[in-house]
Amino acid sequence: MSAERSIPVKMSKEEFKKVGYYLIDSIADFFDNIESRPVTTGETGPQLQSILGTDSLPASGMAPEVIMKRATELLYNHSLFNGHPKFLGYITSSATPIGALADLLSTAVNPNVGANILSPMATEIEKQTIRWLAELIGVSPESGGILVSGGNMANFTAFLAARTAKAPKSTKVEGMSNNTARLVVYCSTATHAWIEKAAFFFGIGTKGIRWIAQQDNGKINLELLEQAIIQDLKNGYSPMMVIGNAGDVSTGAIDDLNGIGIICKKYNLWFHIDGAYGAPAAVIPSLKSSFDGMADADSIAIDPHKWLYSPLEAGCTLVKDPNTLIDAYSAHPVYYNFSNAESQPHNYYEYGFQNSRGFRALKVWAALQHVGRDGYVKMIGHNIELAQLLFRLANQHPELEAMTQNLSITTLRFVPVGELPEIETNNEFLNKLNEALLNRLQRGGKVFLSNAVVRDKYCLRGCIVNFRTSEKDIEEIVETIVSEGRRIHDEMR
Ligand SMILES: Cc1ncc(COP(=O)(O)O)c(C=O)c1O
Numbered sequence: 137m138s139a140e141r142s143i144p145v146k147m148s149k150e151e152f153k154k155v156g157y158y159l160i161d162s163i164a165d166f167f168d169n170i171e172s173r174p175v176t177t178g179e180t181g182p183q184l185q186s187i188l189g190t191d192s193l194p195a196s197g198m199a200p201e202v203i204m205k206r207a208t209e210l211l212y213n214h215s216l217f218n219g220h221p222k223f224l225g226y227i228t229s230s231a232t233p234i235g236a237l238a239d240l241l242s243t244a245v246n247p248n249v250g251a252n253i254l255s256p257m258a259t260e261i262e263k264q265t266i267r268w269l270a271e272l273i274g275v276s277p278e279s280g281g282i283l284v285s286g287g288n289m290a291n292f293t294a295f296l297a298a299r300t301a302k303a304p305k306s307t308k309v310e311g312m313s314n315n316t317a318r319l320v321v322y323c324s325t326a327t328h329a330w331i332e333k334a335a336f337f338f339g340i341g342t343k344g345i346r347w348i349a350q351q352d353n354g355k356i357n358l359e360l361l362e363q364a365i366i367q368d369l370k371n372g373y374s375p376m377m378v379i380g381n382a383g384d385v386s387t388g389a390i391d392d393l394n395g396i397g398i399i400c401k402k403y404n405l406w407f408h409i410d411g412a413y414g415a416p417a418a419v420i421p422s423l424k425s426s427f428d429g430m431a432d433a434d435s436i437a438i439d440p441h442k443w444l445y446s447p448l449e450a451g452c453t454l455v456k457d458p459n460t461l462i463d464a465y466s467a468h469p470v471y472y473n474f475s476n477a478e479s480q481p482h483n484y485y486e487y488g489f490q491n492s493r494g495f496r497a498l499k500v501w502a503a504l505q506h507v508g509r510d511g512y513v514k515m516i517g518h519n520i521e522l523a524q525l526l527f528r529l530a531n532q533h534p535e536l537e538a539m540t541q542n543l544s545i546t547t548l549r550f551v552p553v554g555e556l557p558e559i560e561t562n563n564e565f566l567n568k569l570n571e572a573l574l575n576r577l578q579r580g581g582k583v584f585l586s587n588a589v590v591r592d593k594y595c596l597r598g599c600i601v602n603f604r605t606s607e608k609d610i611e612e613i614v615e616t617i618v619s620e621g622r623r624i625h626d627e628m629r
Contacts, residue, residue, distance in 0.1 A: 177213070224602065266497075297461055298408060326381055378407055414543050453488070550596070
């Protein structure tokens with residue numbers, strides 16, 4: 137009998153269990169005491185590089201136990217924790233613990249969810265996840281869709297489906313330069329930067345974006361939108377799509393989706409909604425009417441890794457008609473035996489950009505069941521109440537100016553009081569002061585906020601997509617903002 141072959145990557149069952157149990161124990165402790173750590177250590181790149189070391193690639197392997205122990209120490213002691221209760225920055229949520237377990241399982245089985253034949257059950261789970269996401273936000277469960285890496289990709293996926301549907305049919309073969317249609321798209325000035333990338337990736341060009349002004353309440357101005365479409369038609373352009381925001385990235389404002397839908401119908405335009413952040417709030421009964429019109433959209437971006445608390449990465453494109461994705465993305469190379477005459481398998485590579493695809497659906501599917509609709513109503517509702525509390529506390533505080541409050545986003549700024557020279561009361565000074573304050577807070581480790589510019593005012597922005605944040609955290613955050621604001625103001629004088 138030949139001796140057993142030594143395979144460098146293999147772990148014995150005992151070794152896997154030993155390292156796995158260590159890992160699970162350490163993650164359980166990490167989740168249990170996350171609030172006792174700083175939000176971030178604020179260490180610089182060079183500091184982190186010296187901790188990590190500059191060794192070259194190891195020639196021979198080392199024990200998994202040693203590697204995982206080092207990995208946990210490096211990550212627990214030198215990370216920024218978006219799961220910390222005082223992390224209210226950007227739109228990155230505290231992640232569901234069940235999502236971490238689901239990711240472990242999904243990578244253990246490792247289905248390739250590009251083709252049905254390679255991922256029979258995983259494909260069905262992704263389909264069910266998409267149906268449930270549609271149900272959660274009140275759009276038809278017959279919608280099609282695909283899970284992608286995040287909001288940018290969800291919006292890109294929809295954008296190319298829109299272009300395929302609205303550009304001349306010859307475009308697939310002739311390319312954009314060979315057709316005469318000068319395609320243009322419409323969105324409010326509050327739209328996330330993905331739109332500029334999409335415009336140049338997909339041949340519209342950034343000149344083809346018509347930026348429509350917002351009203352004072354942050355919503356797109358529908359009158360200006362319609363005027364722009366009429367003007368473009370007169371000038372020989374081909375209006376292609378309108379993008380509505382369902383929770384814009386800066387202040388969380390929701391456009392009049394019904395109004396946009398009516399305009400899209402009238403001019404035969406694709407109606408896309410960027411609900412990457414805000415769409416899950418449609419689950420709250422009292423907010424349902426703010427999302428009126430969402431069910432009429434041709435496509436919707438919704439990100440489970442934002443307000444459904446999924447671990448990164450999980451975005452989703454929903455489309456009213458699944459064939460619109462097939463039209464844009466399907467291809468049948470000879471080397472794929474993924475379709476046959478007897479069945480019409482659901483191959484996800486035909487619905488989006490990716491070919492080989494991981495099983496990101498499992499963490500979303502698991503959380504949707506662990507939490508349930510009622511659980512999301514409770515958590516999302518609480519996040520909104522906390523954002524409202526932050527706004528109220530800022531409003532009541534003499535040194536804070538509360539600026540905007542929509543969904544779970546509040547913007548505010550520090551405004552010093554007392555006998556101040558005139559130069560310290562102008563907007564330019566206040567903008568510099570608040571920018572310096574944000575930088576200090578972001579590195580300080582007590583709280584992590586981000587920024588927004590509202591009517592030329594540089595603001596601090598708290599976006600609460602965090603199931604660990606409490607009323608007490610919000611009160612303490614306000615105290616931290618004010619005490620750091622005073623300190624910075626003193627330093628700037
Ligand atoms: C409204 C909106 N759209 C798109 C994005 C981009 O999402 P991602 O960072 O997941 O690509 C964001 C990110 O915050 C967003 O708020």
